Amino acid sequence: MRFGIFCTLITFIVSVTFAQTKVYIPEPYGDSFIESELIDQVSYTALQIERYGTIMPDMEMRVDDENYFILDNRKTQCVFRFNLNGELLNTICEKKKQTSANDPDLSNPVKFNIDPYRNLVELYNFENSSITRYAYDGSTKSTISFLFNPSDFARDNNGQYWIYTGWRNSETPFRLLKTDNNGKITDKLMRLTTNCTPTEGYAFQHRKNDLLFWELLGNTVYSIKNDKVEPTYQLDYGNYMLPLDYHYLESDESFKKINQAGYYSVKKYLENDSFAYFFLNFTNTDKRDLFHIIIDKKTNQTHIYSEDAGISAFDKAQALTDNNELVFLVAPRRMRQLMNSETNYVPMAFEVVLDELSKLRNPIILKIKLRSPSDYQNDNSNYEEQNYFND
Secondary structure, eight states: OGGGGSOOOOTTSSSOOOOSEEEEOOSSOOSBGGGOTTEEEEEEEEOBOSSTTSSOTTSEEEEETTEEEEEETTTTOEEEEEOTTOBEEEEEEOBOOOSSTTSOSBOOOOEEEEETTTTEEEEEETTTTEEEEEETTSOEEEEEEOSSOOSEEEEOTTSOEEEEOOSSOTTOSEEEEEEOTTSOEEEEEEEOOOOSOOOOOOOEEEOSSSEEEOOTTOSEEEEEETTEEEEEEEEEOGGGOOOGGGGGSOHHHHHHHHHHHOEEEEEEEEEOSSEEEEEEEEEOSSOEEEEEEEEETTTTEEEEEEEOTTTOSSOSOOEEOTTSEEEEEEOHHHHHHHHHSTTOOOOHHHHHHHHHHTTOOSOEEEEEEEOOHHHHHHHHHHHHHHHHHHO
16 A cells, blocks of 8 residues: 555646635644534434445445445455445446456456446446446446546546546556547646656545546645636645655655655545535554544534544545535444444434444445534524514
């Protein structure tokens, strides 16, 4: 995993240099995420799978309305599709022809995404740099090829692909590529010359009318809409903003300096009309810290919460719904550890799931509904107004 800690993004080498909103990440940090004052309701869906270990909490999940898609890139190399009740609807696997009896009969789709605009699941095959498109029911639609190996990819509402190539890709100096419906490159963006070792990471999230885009070790996140890449938020890491000259150091020297200084990495960026969400890691030679950052767009307040890295019960949120629900894939065992720890206060919202969690072994879909303080103020105002007229 050394590839993820050798370099950092310098966000000025892009076509647009000013983000819409600056977010300061100060120290000391706030309370544990489970104690957030923004948590309004908690609900869960148990995944109905017979075999324990089929789904693990660190697998990548995509959410589209009434469908949950989870990629198992460890054993089966398949995407499991569940409905809102946790029922397994079907699995989507990319087969390949066996060359001998000892060879596996599956390819290696280490990356996947969904196309919610056309209801497609897309599996990337590293062996021939191709994407196979499947309907949600698992029927094959078509296959296309890319010229470059993507760190991550996503398809926009116009049918174009956006490819994030990661750092120091030997095939191209550009980190962001745009292609047509068939994978032919139509534009190249975000050129960066660096001596750092290559990095890869998930980089895209679908929204109704645009794509959200971030880079693993970057501090600026973007919206991609109508062929434009516009910055939305810039994260200010204070003393942990890494200097430009790290890109000109040899890999080993850069590795040592970055780890001695400590660095942040962006694991997830989500946004809807009410909230923006970030999941960050902080790493140095001595420790690893996890943080959930929630921006309440109604009040323009930033809330920073820590996560117990030893338990990592929540890890990153996988989606943020229009109903202001953060969607997690979590292990009941880790949730029980967190709730039973002496250092965390368990709010009433979680008490409704405590008894049920003790009965479950397989990962669950956990939804945490967020509520802005402005909503409470409105509710209290309505309550006082009703009492006034009742009196």
